Amino acid sequence: MQNSHNYTCNYCFKEYKPTKRGRQKFCTTSCRVAHFNAKKKIKQLQTIEKTSKETITEPQKDTPKVNLPDITNAAIGHAASSAIISFFTPKNKKPVTKQDLDNLKTTIQGGRYRPVLNCPQNDKGETAYFDLERNEVIFSFNKLV
Ligand SMILES: [Zn+2]
Incomplete structure (x- = not known):
């Protein structure tokens, strides 16, 4: 039973004959080093994962600014x-637009006097007009518009 004396390498999983009985875990030094480096890398990755998780969770504790x-x-x-x-x-x-100015122009071009629609003619039969220049209501027998 030669096989029972063989060890399995912890890194490459090959069977090998141990040179130091009971203590050896790897077939060669390079497997031992490679296993150590791999373990280190896994630890680093786990640290990075943990850190990135903390980075994501931390802002959730605070009110987002x-x-x-x-x-x-x-x-x-x-x-x-x-x-x-x-x-x-x-x-x-x-700001005043060109449209606003055009609207104003149209209003002015309508004439100085505008008939006051809700004011009845006075007892002389004159029509009420609003004088746009003097801002007052006048009565005129003549049609001003
Ligand atoms: Zn090995």
Whole structure:
């Protein structure tokens, strides 16, 4: 029974005849070194895994410190965030557009006098007009508009 005296190498799992009985675990020195290095590497990997797990878990304990603009810019996008800015900007603080000027021009071109629709004619039969230049109501028998 030659086999019963053989040892199995802890690294390469080959059977070998021990030179030192009872203490030897590896067939060769290179297997012993390789096994030691492999063990070291496994320990390193386990440490890295543990560290990375801690890195992931740690921020969850704290309240996330994220600014609101970061969220709006990243998640909603630029177009939406400018819409939000526009929403919070009061209408009367917006710059005057060409359309606004055109609207004003049309109003002025309608004439200096505008008939006051909810004011009845006076006892002389004159129609009420609003004088846009003087900001007052006048009565005129002539059709001013
Ligand atoms: Zn070996």
